[in-house]
Amino acid sequence: MKLKTLVSTLASVLLIGSQAAYADKWGDQFPHIAATGDIPGMCSYEEMSKKDYSGRTLTINTHAIPVMGEPTALHAEQFEKLTGAKVEVTHTPAGDLYSKAMVPFQAGQAPYDIVFGFSNFINEWKRYLAPVPQKYVDQMTDVTASHIAIASWGDTMYQYPVDGDRHYLKYRKDVIDNPEMKAKYKADTGNDLRVPQTWKEYAEMAAYFNGWDWDGDGELEYGSAEVMKKDDLMYAAFYSRSAAYSKNPSTPGGFFFDLETMKPLINNPGFVEALTDWVEAVSYVPPGGINFGLGDEINSFGGGQTLFSFSWDDAFVAAMQDDSPIKNQVGAAQLPGATKVWNRETNSWDEGFNQAPFFVWGWAVGVADKSKNQDVAFDYLCFFANGANHQADIGIGRFGVNPFMEADFEAEVWTDIGWDAQVAQEYVDTLADMEKSTNRVFPLRVPGTFQFNSALATGTAKALAGQLSPQEALDEVAAEWEAILERVGADNVRDAYAIGVAMEDNEL
Amino acid sequence: MNFKHKFVFLLPGLIVLIGILIFPIIFTVRLSLSGWNSFNPELDFVGIKNYIRLFTDDPRFWESFFRLSFLAVTTVFLQYIIGFALAHMVWKDIKFKRFFRVLFLIPMMTTPVIMTVIWRTFFHESLGPLNDFLSIFGVQPQWLSSPGLAKISIIIVEVWQWTSFMFLLMLAGLLSLPKEPFLAAAIDGASPFKKFMYVTFPLMAPISIGAIIIRLIEASKIMDTVFVLTSGGPGTATETSSFYIFIKGLREFQMGYAATMSFTYLIIMIISLTIIAKVLTKVLMKE
Numbered sequence: 056m057k058l059k060t061l062v063s064t065l066a067s068v069l070l071i072g073s074q075a076a077y078a079d080k081w082g083d084q085f086p087h088i089a090a091t092g093d094i095p096g097m098c099s100y101e102e103m104s105k106k107d108y109s110g111r112t113l114t115i116n117t118h119a120i121p122v123m124g125e126p127t128a129l130h131a132e133q134f135e136k137l138t139g140a141k142v143e144v145t146h147t148p149a150g151d152l153y154s155k156a157m158v159p160f161q162a163g164q165a166p167y168d169i170v171f172g173f174s175n176f177i178n179e180w181k182r183y184l185a186p187v188p189q190k191y192v193d194q195m196t197d198v199t200a201s202h203i204a205i206a207s208w209g210d211t212m213y214q215y216p217v218d219g220d221r222h223y224l225k226y227r228k229d230v231i232d233n234p235e236m237k238a239k240y241k242a243d244t245g246n247d248l249r250v251p252q253t254w255k256e257y258a259e260m261a262a263y264f265n266g267w268d269w270d271g272d273g274e275l276e277y278g279s280a281e282v283m284k285k286d287d288l289m290y291a292a293f294y295s296r297s298a299a300y301s302k303n304p305s306t307p308g309g310f311f312f313d314l315e316t317m318k319p320l321i322n323n324p325g326f327v328e329a330l331t332d333w334v335e336a337v338s339y340v341p342p343g344g345i346n347f348g349l350g351d352e353i354n355s356f357g358g359g360q361t362l363f364s365f366s367w368d369d370a371f372v373a374a375m376q377d378d379s380p381i382k383n384q385v386g387a388a389q390l391p392g393a394t395k396v397w398n399r400e401t402n403s404w405d406e407g408f409n410q411a412p413f414f415v416w417g418w419a420v421g422v423a424d425k426s427k428n429q430d431v432a433f434d435y436l437c438f439f440a441n442g443a444n445h446q447a448d449i450g451i452g453r454f455g456v457n458p459f460m461e462a463d464f465e466a467e468v469w470t471d472i473g474w475d476a477q478v479a480q481e482y483v484d485t486l487a488d489m490e491k492s493t494n495r496v497f498p499l500r501v502p503g504t505f506q507f508n509s510a511l512a513t514g515t516a517k518a519l520a521g522q523l524s525p526q527e528a529l530d531e532v533a534a535e536w537e538a539i540l541e542r543v544g545a546d547n548v549r550d551a552y553a554i555g556v557a558m559e560d561n562e563l
Numbered sequence: 564m565n566f567k568h569k570f571v572f573l574l575p576g577l578i579v580l581i582g583i584l585i586f587p588i589i590f591t592v593r594l595s596l597s598g599w600n601s602f603n604p605e606l607d608f609v610g611i612k613n614y615i616r617l618f619t620d621d622p623r624f625w626e627s628f629f630r631l632s633f634l635a636v637t638t639v640f641l642q643y644i645i646g647f648a649l650a651h652m653v654w655k656d657i658k659f660k661r662f663f664r665v666l667f668l669i670p671m672m673t674t675p676v677i678m679t680v681i682w683r684t685f686f687h688e689s690l691g692p693l694n695d696f697l698s699i700f701g702v703q704p705q706w707l708s709s710p711g712l713a714k715i716s717i718i719i720v721e722v723w724q725w726t727s728f729m730f731l732l733m734l735a736g737l738l739s740l741p742k743e744p745f746l747a748a749a750i751d752g753a754s755p756f757k758k759f760m761y762v763t764f765p766l767m768a769p770i771s772i773g774a775i776i777i778r779l780i781e782a783s784k785i786m787d788t789v790f791v792l793t794s795g796g797p798g799t800a801t802e803t804s805s806f807y808i809f810i811k812g813l814r815e816f817q818m819g820y821a822a823t824m825s826f827t828y829l830i831i832m833i834i835s836l837t838i839i840a841k842v843l844t845k846v847l848m849k850e
Binding site: 150151153154157161179277284285286287341342343344345346360502503505506509513516517518519520521522523538542543547 | 598600601602604620623687688689694703705706707708710793794795796797798799800810813814815816817
């Protein structure tokens with residue numbers, strides 16, 4: 056018996072030792088994964104090194120550096136070294152990713168084997184993309200169900216999951232949890248300083264902490280950094296602000312449209328309330344904040360300029376990097392809620408706390424159906440998202456690679472890269488709670504998505520600039536949405552929208 | 564040489580002309596009669612539906628057109644005044660004449676998009692050097708956040724970038740002027756002001772008209788400055804026709820409708836520039 060135990064222990068040690076040896080080998084050769092070494096899997100460094108794609112050229116259209124563009128280029132370089140393939144990477148601004156792929160798609164060409172974009176492109180891109188082969192889908196055992204659903208249309212996966220996105224609240228812990236600040240805030244306003252539970256609280260605190268040097272660094276600080284620049288993803292910020300007022304769990308059947316009648320809901324009092332809040336926010340963002348795109352928001356909050364921010368993970372991860380002035384001084388929480396939510400069936404407000412996480416689209420990537428290098432392309436994507444690369448990528452804010460695997464929701468993943476245990480726990484709890492929520496909002500993924508979002512961006516931008524009142528602006532958006540529905544065909548939109556509604560209503 | 568031989572010699576030029584000029588215009592007209600968009604990428608036929616939409620249901624296009632007209636006329640007017648003044652200055656015998664001639668040409672030689680990114684940084688309201696400097700005097704203009712100032716910011720960038728071009732044309736014109744009228748004016752004892760008003764300016768009129776028209780054609784396509792500096796914002800305060808057409812065509816992928824707007828815009832520009840050229844000729848060349 057003892058001999059048997061000894062042999063099995065010896066075998067285990069040898070097995071672990073051999074894996075560690077691989078980890079050292081690949082970690083030494085590729086500093087990016089030095090912390091973890093290679094992690095075994097179908098697309099690990101070890102497995103990729105066994106492929107020979109010499110003489111094959113892979114073309115990729117990705118985002119500009121750094122967000123997603125930098126990891127694409129880095130993994131392309133690694134892939135070249137491992138497989139002998141030549142990888143040509145083109146970098147394109149976010150606003151042009153759609154058209155740069157769509158123009159050749161519609162012309163029946165495939166200048167790029169791999170195209171990066173956003174997950175809400177799926178409806179219009181899917182007819183030009185190759186489905187992800189089953190062998191790759193089968194090995195995605197750790198990808199969350201939400202992100203499998205987002206990358207798929209019906210039962211077919213068209214987008215390879217490389218990123219997981221959601222909007223949540225980021226705040227400065229050194230202020231919100233500071234007893235002196237709590238006392239000062241209480242004395243001045245009569246209210247408690249805490250992680251804002253509602254958008255109204257958010258506004259009160261942001262306004263209070265706007266325009267003075269509350270962290271003593273000699274610079275003025277401001278209330279909130281938000282994506283408010285037209286055509287730079289501002290509509291996503293608006294949906295985040297609207298969800299609490301408009302996503303009523305007791306009225307399933309659509310957030311953007313009433314699925315039954317396809318009447319746009321965008322100008323109902325819930326959305327108008329959110330836009331009214333947002334117009335007020337112009338007074339507590341940094342100077343020029345009305346022109347902040349995503350990059351500005353990341354730099355502003357990540358650089359310690361504001362008390363709050365809400366959008367993708369990038370600003371939070373950037374704030375937690377070693378070179379950040381506010382490392383370990385930030386906290387994450389669910390998006391603020393509201394004390395009332397619009398009920399479109401009774402045409403009245405339902406009183407009571409409501410909160411709805413927004414699973415905003417994230418980076419998505421597909422392989423062109425007309426590509427002659429689909430085997431290389433899918434191997435590249437599989438390699439991009441392999442365990443070792445993913446672990447390294449999610450810790451670098453500017454990479455734009457955010458949690459979408461179950462393992463990412465373990466606090467140790469983050470404490471291992473230097474986060475305080477409390478910050479890490481709060482972060483993973485926030486993400487995990489969103490996954491568990493049954494009152495979620497998913498992005499619009501219908502024919503004409505760009506037209507709907509562009510119309511919304513124009514309307515809300517007019518309200519932020521003071522050109523129209525919130526109600527006028529959203530009435531204009533609703534009229535434009537009606538016109539788009541007429542052009543696209545309400546039934547076409549309904550068919551596609553039904554899938555998103557089923558996800559929101561927890562039927563998928 | 565008979566007619567057929569002439570035709571053979573003209574053929575290469577004709578083919579190039581048809582290929583790069585006539586075909587795109589004809590294709591744009593055809594596209595404008597289709598409903599081509601992201602979910603229906605077909606050259607179907609929808610008649611004049613897009614034109615009806617443009618003329619009856621799209622005030623944003625017309626707002627952007629009038630905004631563009633304001634920006635184009637203002638920037639070209641300023642470029643003309645400043646460009647003419649600078650050219651006049653280095654036309655005379657002044658010290659470091661060659662240095663100034665090169666210096667004034669530099670903005671035109673820079674890449675517009677790159678320079679606009681630098682201007683955007685310059686105008687940045689919380690991190691930019693301009694407001695940092697102005698804060699000494701207690702002012703913090705909202706260069707890109709206020710609808711009025713955002714227009715002025717675009718005008719500043721456009722004038723900075725393209726005054727050089729006007730300067731170049733005007734200097735070339737001044738250098739080509741005959742000397743005799745100036746000698747006659749000097750003999751008559753004309754003051755510098757009178758010499759400019761009654762000799763230089765009238766002699767420069769044909770060149771001025773050409774320069775203004777060339778710049779108006781270019782300015783009517785303002786796109787990169789708007790795209791980089793303001794994205795048409797705040798709201799739609801700086802949205803110009805070309806930027807709006809870009810949004811509809813390459814952001815929303817309404818290719819048929821974008822073609823309708825492009826073709827309509829082309830017709831409007833041809834008509835308005837012809838009128839402007841005639842008016843300028845009448846006003847500046849009345850003598």
